[in-house]
Each structure stands twice: as structure tokens, then as C-alpha cells.
Amino acid sequence: MRTPVKAAGIVPAMEWRDLERADEMVVVSAPSSWSDARVEAWLDWAGEIEPKAPLGGGPARYADRIAQIGLARGLFGDKTDAAAFREALLATMLSGVATPANGQSNLELLPDIAEIEFQSAVKTTLAQRRGRVLAAQAAARLDAALAQVADAVRRCSGDPRACGDVRKNPALARAARKARELGADDRVILDAIATADAFRPPLTDEAPARELALIASASRQAVAAGDEAAALAAQVGWETGALTLALSPTDAEALSRGVGVAAAIDASAFLDDDAFDIERFTYVCHLWGTALELERGERPARLGLAGVGDCLLSQGWAQTSVEGRDGAAALWALAVGAALSASAEAAAVLGQDEAFAQDKQGVLKTLAERRVRAAALRSDLATEAAASLATAHALARKHGLRSAALVGPFEDAEATLRLGGAPVGPAGAMSPVSVSQTADGWLLPAFSPAAFEALSTEGVDLDAARRHALGHGSLLDSPAIDHLMLQARGFTAHEIEKADNALREHHGLRAAFAPAVVGAGFLRDVLGASAEDVARRDFDTLAFADFSPTEIAAAERHALGAGTLGDCDALNPELREAFRSVEAPAFGDRLAMIAAVEAFACLPAPVTIPIAFDARPADAVRAQAAAARAGVRALRLMRADAPSDFKLDLPEEAAEPARAAPVSAPLVTERVVEKIVERDRSRRRLPDRRKGYIQKASVGGHKVYLHTGEYEDGELGELFIDMHKEGAAFRSLMNNFAIAVSLGLQHGVPLDEFVDAFVFTKFEPAGPVTGNDSIKSATSILDYIFRELGVSYLGRDDLANGDSGQFNADGLGWGKPRADDEADEAGPDPVLASKFISKGFSRGAAPDNLVFASFGRRRVEGADRPGVEGEMCPACGDLSLVRRGGMTVCDTCGAQSDRPGPLASS
Structure with missing residues (x-):
């Protein structure tokens, strides 16, 4: 393998840097533009520090070791090729373009969540x-x-x-x-x-032994639907935070192996004045892909990107926009193609991976699908990304792959620090307002390079943006607390100058006016503060000078700025949205970006889903389902710790009333013995011939027949439940459930207890209810049945979701009023009793003309109704029996009788 002769990165000018370590002073060579914190991060990674060597000699040792491995294993033709590879790899580290990263430990792989x-x-x-x-x-x-x-x-x-x-x-x-x-x-x-006098060592407050990290695979559809298995997985994550859920068996297997070696490349370092340097970016990805294949041995390796969000921000793209997501996906597709090409070239010499050999067609099919998706991206890099994936596909078909899963997002705080603050991850971006170090070591707030590029490209008023985000640096001309107002409160020019100078150093207005800055003697002698107040660590000088919190906040914003650009009025709406997506990204937008990146990455990055400490397992199920629907490939629930001062608000126990002093009772010569005998509760059996009713209804399209049996006094004693076209097991289960409830009713369990226990239960079938005039919807079959029983036998109209105004307390109802007597306050006409009384139960003893009449109801004045002043006719039952001469005549049916009847007494 011959390394192309091209610059992997221009090494910046180096300078001697004196750094104070924990136990020594060291002198190393480092780029002049780097901050001390960045240089120290490289020294921490190097371990052994060589004085005056570039970055302590760690990058040179790493590059030399990888080159020697490649030469020994035959990947490089001769020492010249190995030396060229070493110099190119070292140049990427010294220029801050790439860095090695930390690996990840193995995870214990569990079966699929649907398995026993x-x-x-x-x-x-x-x-x-x-x-x-x-x-x-x-x-x-x-x-x-x-x-x-x-x-x-x-x-x-x-x-x-x-x-x-x-x-x-x-x-x-x-x-x-x-x-x-x-x-x-x-x-x-x-x-x-x-052993009371012996020494008792206290119990250690160390946490218990670390739990194993677990990983399991799951069906995306099952997790998105929140089925029973997904609910169990969510409970494990809610309770332990140790379960990583991969939404495919392949990802679960890959994540379970962990990562032995890793590296990160800063994509924002390839932004030139004109455009993105695609050629140099793909070369560095190829270079580090080769380095990882040589270093990993038998361990898995991973290559990630940093600063992808900075690339989007420099072009004014919001991470919430389609252009932003496609731009990030195109960068990752470029990296995948270049790194897998390096893996295929290494496989030609070192041999292909066994996992690739077992699933060669699947890996090649996935590469082909990624190439098609890359070509469809709405990005300027779409064509190059598709071409890079096509090259990797051709080489993989010819030589195989050394690593089938080499590129994927991950997070590493130490690697981020070594890359100058460019976050490692799917689309990480530096904060638009960051900190830069001056030549004399001072740290000052400034715009990040990507933010400055975006502001300059869009032609924004930089002074207005700087005043908004970074402030004026002084209280002069402040709208709330300025120099004149401070002088009016007793501050002299000397204290005001010291406070102005301390604003940037102390990062806050209150800290700039602390007693250690303005002087404790001034606070005591001029402002009149006591020595005890000045000695307090939380003493607020401005509050003591009668400045309100609102005035302090407004002055601090004027002097130090808002620290953000997402709310700056000097920016256009698109640019404000771009900055807002970096400064305060919404969780849903973050999931969408991760899903877009993982569509091209070889390995997923388990997304940590935060859960509030007081959330319930049901909340965890919903959060897990939302992440699965967003398209992420792996997720992990992390429940926040409870606050240190968290306490349950328990009600205080009522104090026991004071007991009265015992009063001496008179001597009783007789002894009364009370014997209490508790008998077992016996079963109250129903009569052999019983009354009740049958209600037919349909719940969510499933027919339900409810049969009831009653005692003589009308109390419910039994019920039967029949289902239509259901399975034998479900029908048998419902029948036996009805028997169990019937036995409970006959043994004295109140119907109220059953109603309260089973209403609002949720399971299928559920939905709208047809055929029942009081219940219009139910969350389950049991919810419908016990709603109906509560309305019919307990008068629980609160459980009815129909028109409860059509029912009275006795359950018979007034019925729907007719159109011509809707205003009749006396109620409707009598209703035939046959509508409510079973003719079969009464064996025909109830006559057909028996009605339920509205006795004692006030009638409308002036109403002319037959029998309004008469008695009930024994023939027709109407109240129209009147006396005419010596006979009684019914005005309704015409029946006559020569017997005086009840009217004779009048």
C-alpha cells in the first residue's frame, strides 16, 4: 500500500509552551494558536512527556507505532511508504485535524425483548x-x-x-x-x-458493585407501539439505566462487542474560504481508517466525526432544516465510503473479517442502498458521497472488508478537548459564543470560527451581533446601572474602575462588585456595611446598595451580553434559527438529526433519552416509543437522580386526644359476660325463577350480550356475559369471570366494589358502543359491563356518557318528549308496563293494559284530557272513569257499570 503524496494537514507554527503540571513544570512545543487547556489534553493522552517534543512526543510515538505495525504485516511495500504514512498521520494530529479516542467496554448481550x-x-x-x-x-x-x-x-x-x-x-x-x-x-x-467500648468503623457509603451494562435487540414496530415486551424493557431502563435497546439484531451484536480503538476527525477543519475540501477530507478519513485497521488487531474499531454541526452553521443551515440534516448525512456518507475503502484495501493484504464473510451479500446490499440514498440527498456533497460509497462497494466486492462496521457516531469529551472544542458526535457544534485565549494567557469571550463565518457570509452587522452576544464590556451607558447611578449611591471612580476591569475575569456583575474587588474597607466606611456582613461569602454589594434584581440583570446583560445569538434581532430569521438549533436544540430535532446520520453510519450511537426522576414507567414507555418512531437505531433510558433535598409531602398524623383521668367506678357485685360468636358468611341463593334483563350492545364492533338475575327485592345476584364470534378461550374466560362475580355478589360483596374495581380498565376490544342508550363509549369490555350495571342498579349516572337527562332515579326514564309537548312540564303520557315487566316471568298475570302512570305530577293548567278528574278504569286502565247518573262510564273505552264503585262515596 503506497500512501499518496499529498498534505494531510499543514502543521501550524510551533512555539515553546511552559505549562505547570500537578507536580512539575514542563516545556513542550505546541501550535501558538492553541489554548493551554488543549495542549494539556494532549499531554494527558500522551502519558510519558518528552521535554521540548511536539505535544510531549505522544503523537510521534503513536504514528511511529502504527507505521511499524503496517510495515511488519506487509501493508506497506517498504520503509519509504511506512515513513510517508507516519508523516501524514503525525501531520493530522499536530494540525489538530484528528485524534485517537477512547474505546468502549463490551456489553452483555441479551436475547430479543420478546423472548422468554x-x-x-x-x-x-x-x-x-x-x-x-x-x-x-x-x-x-x-x-x-x-x-x-x-x-x-x-x-x-x-x-x-x-x-x-x-x-x-x-x-x-x-x-x-x-x-x-x-x-x-x-x-x-x-x-x-x-463491644460498646471498642472502635466501630462506620459503614462505607460507596455505591454497590457496578451493574453490568446490558444490550438487547427489539423490533422497531413493537417498541414504537409500546407492546408488553417493550414496556418491560422500558421498566428495566427506568429502574436501572443499564439497558441499551438496539432496534435490529445486527446492531445489537455489533454494539455488544464494544470498541477497542477509536479515532475522531474534525470535519470543520476542512472548510476553506471557497468551499468544503472534499479531496483532503476523504484522504484523511482513508488515512485514519487504515490506521485503525492496523491498530485494532482482533478488537473492533470505530471512526467518528467531530464538528459536523459547525460545518452546517458556517453555511447558515439550521439543524432543524432539511438542508441541515441532508448536509450532515452527506458528510457521514463521505466518511463511510473513504474509511470502508481503506478497510477493503487492508483486507486484500491482511484478510477479510469473518463477520463480513458470513454476511457478505447483506453488507454489500446495505452499501448499495446507502449509495442510492446518498445520491438523493439535497446537498452539494451528494454526488461525491454517492461516488465514495460506490468505490467502497466495488472494493468490498473484490477484496472483502477488514471491518464491516467501522464508521459510526460516538461521544468522547477528551477527544473533543484535543480537537479544540469541536464536539464529537452525529452533528455536534461548538457554542457560538466560546472562549479564546490571548497571547498573554487571558481568556476572553469570542465568536466561534463557525459562528463568525456564518455572520460574515450573511452580511450581518458584526458590531450589533457582538454587543448582543458579548456585551459592551463596561457599565458605561448601561440602561439600568451606569457610572452616574453608581456614583449617586456612594461609589467613587476608583471602585467603579476596579469593578469594570473585573467584569470579564469574574464572569458576573455581582462577582465584580464583591468585597474582595471593591474593598471591604470601602463597604464598611462608605456604604455602612457591618464587618459581619462583609465577611459573608454570599454578600451582595449591589443589593446592599438598593439595586433591584431586575436592574442588576439588565446591567449584566448590557455589560456581558446575552451569550446567545438565537435571539439577536440583527440576524435574519433563518440565521437566528440556525443559531437556536445549536444553542437550545429541541429533543425531537436532535432525534431527527441522529436518524438522518445513522441512515449512512455503519454503527449506531445509543441515544440517551432523559427521564425525570419523578416520571412513571408509563412515561418511560412513551419516551422510548417516540424515539423508535423518530428512526434511531439504538436508545438508552436514563432517569435523573432525585434532588438531595427531595422529601415526600406526607400528611401529618392526627394527634391522639388526651385521655381523661380514670374515674373510680363503684364496686359491682354482679359480673356480666358478653359472648360474641362470629359466624361464617353464608351464600344467599337466588330464587329458582328470577327476574332480570338482557342488554345487547356492540363494543368496538364486538357484540356483547349481558344477562342479569335479581333477587325478589330487585338486588343484582348474578350475571352472564356472552360474546359473538370470539375465540373459545376468550368466551370461556368471560363466562367464568361472570361466574366469579356472581359468587361474590351472592356472598355479600357489594356491587359498588366491583364497579369501582373494573370501570376504566383498558384493553381491546374497546371503542364506541352501539345499542346502549346510556353508554356510548368504553375502554374495554369490563368497563362497558360495569358501567351498565352501575347505571342500572346503583344509579351511578356519572358513569353514563350518553344523555343522562333522559333517565330518572328509578331507571325507567321519561323517554324522549314528543315534538308537540316538549314544553309540557307535567311529563309524558303513561308508558305501558309491558315495556319493563316480563310477561313470561309474570306468567301472564300482568294485564296487557297495565301502565306506569305519572301520579301526583302537576299538569299544565287548561289542559283538556279525558279522565283528568276521573278514576282508573278496570277495563282499559285509563284515568277516565266518571259517574253519570247511577252508573259509572269510562270515557275512553265506553265500559259501563251499574255499581257505584269508588265514585259512590263522593
């Missing part, structure tokens, strides 16, 4: 974790109780034997009882008494 083995494994893990937590808490309480036992012995004065006797030392007895209540064995309590 997964449920068994995670239940064991949860049980072990809970056991450790509870054991630690119980041990702490028990140790404190035993310490009180020993303390009761030590505080006792007198005979040592009596002090150690629970019968003679009341304090010891109380402490021993408390320790016994907490589970201490009496032998342990006796040992605590015997």
Missing part, C-alpha cells in the same frame, strides 16, 4: 439490584440502631455490669427493642453491648 429468556434475565437483574439497594438501606438503619445500643452502654455511669444489663439500664432496653424491630438478632445485639 429476556424476561427471565431482566427480572433477575431487577431483583438483584433491588436487593442490593434495600440491603444497603437496611444495613445503614440497622448499623445506626446498633450504634445507639453501644452508645446507651457508654453513656451509662455506674457499675459496668449493670450498664450492660437490659433489665437495669432502661436506655439500653429501649435501644435494644428498636434494633430488634429493625431485624437485628439478639446475638448481634449482645455483641454490640459487649
